[in-house]
Amino acid sequence: xxxxxxxxxxxxxxxxxxxxxxxxxxxxxxxxxxxxxxxxxxxxxxxxxxxxxxxxxxxxxxxxxxxxxxxxxxxxxxxxxxxxxxxxxxxxxxxxxxxxxxxx
Amino acid sequence: xxxxxxxxxxxxxxxxxxxxxxxxxxxxxxxxxxxxxxxxxxxxxxxxxxxxxxxxxxxxxxxxxxxxxxxxxxxxxxxxxxxxxxxxxxxxxxxxxxxxxxxxxxxxxxxxxxxxxxxxxxxxxxxxxxxxxxxxxxxxxxxxxxxxxxxxxxxxxxxxxxxxxxxxxxxxxxxxxxxxxxxxxxxxxxxxxxxxxxxxxxxxxxxxxxxxxxxxxxxxxxxxxxxxxxxxxxxxxxxxxxxxxxxxxxxxxxxxxxxxxxxxxxxxxxxxxxxxxxxxxxxxxxxxxxxxxxxxxxxxxxxxxxxxxxxxxxxxxxxxxxxxxxxxxxxxxxxxxxxxxxxxxxxxxxxxxxxxxxxxxxxxxxxxxxxxxxxxxxxxxxxxxxxxxxxxxxxxxxxxxxxxxxxxxxxxxxxxxxxxxxxxxxxxxxxxxxxxxxxxxxxxxxxxxxxxxxxxxxxxxxxxxxxxxxxxxxxxxxxxxxxxxxxxxxxxxxxxxxxxxxxxxxxxxxxxxxxxxxxxxxxxxxxxxxxxxxxxxxxxxxxxxxxxxxxxxxxxxxxxxxxxxxxxxxxxxxxxxxxxxxxxxxxxxxxxxxxxxxxxxxxxxxxxxxxxxxxx
Numbered sequence: 001x002x003x004x005x006x007x008x009x010x011x012x013x014x015x016x017x018x019x020x021x022x023x024x025x026x027x028x029x030x031x032x033x034x035x036x037x038x039x040x041x042x043x044x045x046x047x048x049x050x051x052x053x054x055x056x057x058x059x060x061x062x063x064x065x066x067x068x069x070x071x072x073x074x075x076x077x078x079x080x081x082x083x084x085x086x087x088x089x090x091x092x093x094x095x096x097x098x099x100x101x102x103x104x
Numbered sequence: 105x106x107x108x109x110x111x112x113x114x115x116x117x118x119x120x121x122x123x124x125x126x127x128x129x130x131x132x133x134x135x136x137x138x139x140x141x142x143x144x145x146x147x148x149x150x151x152x153x154x155x156x157x158x159x160x161x162x163x164x165x166x167x168x169x170x171x172x173x174x175x176x177x178x179x180x181x182x183x184x185x186x187x188x189x190x191x192x193x194x195x196x197x198x199x200x201x202x203x204x205x206x207x208x209x210x211x212x213x214x215x216x217x218x219x220x221x222x223x224x225x226x227x228x229x230x231x232x233x234x235x236x237x238x239x240x241x242x243x244x245x246x247x248x249x250x251x252x253x254x255x256x257x258x259x260x261x262x263x264x265x266x267x268x269x270x271x272x273x274x275x276x277x278x279x280x281x282x283x284x285x286x287x288x289x290x291x292x293x294x295x296x297x298x299x300x301x302x303x304x305x306x307x308x309x310x311x312x313x314x315x316x317x318x319x320x321x322x323x324x325x326x327x328x329x330x331x332x333x334x335x336x337x338x339x340x341x342x343x344x345x346x347x348x349x350x351x352x353x354x355x356x357x358x359x360x361x362x363x364x365x366x367x368x369x370x371x372x373x374x375x376x377x378x379x380x381x382x383x384x385x386x387x388x389x390x391x392x393x394x395x396x397x398x399x400x401x402x403x404x405x406x407x408x409x410x411x412x413x414x415x416x417x418x419x420x421x422x423x424x425x426x427x428x429x430x431x432x433x434x435x436x437x438x439x440x441x442x443x444x445x446x447x448x449x450x451x452x453x454x455x456x457x458x459x460x461x462x463x464x465x466x467x468x469x470x471x472x473x474x475x476x477x478x479x480x481x482x483x484x485x486x487x488x489x490x491x492x493x494x495x496x497x498x499x500x501x502x503x504x505x506x507x508x509x510x511x512x513x514x515x516x517x518x519x520x521x522x523x524x525x526x527x528x529x530x531x532x533x534x535x536x537x538x539x540x541x542x543x544x545x546x547x548x549x550x551x552x553x554x555x556x557x558x559x560x561x562x563x564x565x566x567x568x569x570x571x572x573x574x575x576x577x578x579x580x581x582x583x584x585x586x587x588x589x590x591x592x593x594x595x596x597x598x599x600x601x602x603x604x605x606x607x608x609x610x611x612x613x614x615x616x617x618x619x620x621x622x623x624x625x626x627x628x629x630x631x632x633x634x635x636x637x638x639x640x641x642x643x644x645x646x647x648x649x650x651x652x653x654x655x656x657x658x659x660x661x662x663x664x665x666x667x668x669x670x671x672x673x674x675x676x677x678x679x680x681x682x683x684x685x686x687x688x689x690x691x692x693x694x695x696x697x698x699x700x701x702x703x704x705x706x707x708x709x710x711x712x713x714x715x716x717x718x719x720x
Contacts, residue, residue: 001317002317002320002431018149018151019149019152020148020149020152021148021149021152021153021154021157021324021326022148022325022326023147023148023256023285023624023627036624037624038316039315039316039318039319040319040325041319042157042158042319042320042321042324042325042326043319043320043357043430043431044152044157044158044430045158045430046151046152046157046158048430049235049236050152058431058434059434060357060431060434060435060438061316061317063314063315063317063356064313064317064320064356064357064431064435065355065356066434066435066438067438067442069434069437069438069441071430071433071434071437080235080426082426082433084434084437084441086441089441092437092441094419094422094423094426094437
């Protein structure tokens, strides 16, 4: 349990289902994407990276310290831009700035 | 799905690679470059399958300036408390540099120093932005005319033929039968050689995280030991299953600690603020032991504490987790946002991040569990090679070592084909012909028929009271309680191991009555049974190694401490291998044996023949 699909954004392309390493997602059949085995999700975010429409979001279950936020993924100018989304708040994009790439 | 019958489709190829993860992609890439026809059988899709789905932020097997393969061998052997093969480690270590270069050529971004050299964390660790490393690896085999990638095909059983000249009961591996997950079809692949590049086994023990978070684990939950189960049932020898891997990880998300420890110099401390790391030694298992002893003594929770990190460094930490463990990155981002709002949060700033040990996994890439292989990565079954997490005897492979082993196994498979007269059994362009023909013909047909009969049984008729999930829970509970899971403090004793074995065998019998109404459901039943087969052999290995060699990974109650007399490999094979999943697993017990650490020879049973007894 850790991905959620926004049916209003889903373009039913099936890319998320094709990417899932657990073959847990149904999509590409005309209906919006949905996870068939939510308890089997690893949380790897492969489906986020495959989605062209930022329709898939990752969340941390409360048992694992989640606070209700969602992580989404898209690309801008060929660069990955992750985004923290919280109800009633402006989304926080990441990276905020490019420097410090190798500093960890 | 209402179909309860399965069609059978036959493929023929030069080399079959089972599993399209890191090692499998490397093997297939090398074989295609030799002009051989390769078929990769992959349970999901090669773009994101295996251990690298989420990515990885470091190459952890490498030999930096001033160091060489021999240094890596010494390091890995010391870390494994002496249990590993010098020869296997050396042949792998010799190609670690080449493997890193290979990854960079594929387009994996390596961090660089101002002088242009690779940025490293230590002489063994290179920093990379590996969030998309797997699609880059997959791209080197996808679309090549010589490579057929069979995706969404779950490998169910090896195809084996009698081996001329081999001892009775030893079969030659000539292919594999797989189940398509997207249509009711069995795929039979006949091959001149087979490379097992499947994953290790997660999900044998009760996971740390509960209920619907049960798959939030360190190792891929989709790696269910399938390659091993097929090998065990076909009579392959297994090695060092008892060297289970317990990862010391950030709490809840099982994200790596190394990013903070090696990258940031973060120290571990207990709840009293004491730095305890070197009270227990510095091997991988001793670091897990340190967390456990401190926690058992009431000095937990243990944390990792980094010094104050400025903005760019902090963001670099989050980014590095985005390349490997998105859930942990999300946790940090949520913590940062909470701090920005004036609340409290966990962020990589000047903070203490809780750490804990995972449930045990069985793998060949960190520890040394897996199929017994020689330096050519040939298993004990003619025609079958193994690499990466599937191959035992060489710990500390990680990504680059898995690639190196994939190459070695591929070269050996190619050499076998060349030696058998360059037999290109893939007769026509495309290599997809009907059944029959090659010498695998009758064996392939029989295997497909037998698998079909068993698989269709799981798809037919009303189900029992129990589900596959119920039996999985029972297996995990039994292993947790009686075979040294986290819930029993990683401790086990012989009576408990006997209880674990009895329960595993009972669950196997119940699993024969399971029913599925989808192909995915059938696949999940098969995965449960794969883990049961591996668990049964694992229990025999735990019983046989009569010492506590890696106390962080497990402690044998009757045999505390290391024992010099146990400085050998513990191996096992089934006395009467059935090839296909049998009705009753109890009819096919594993028999343990010992092999020499120095040269891999089978040793006389130590202590008056105890090594040849059926265990436990």
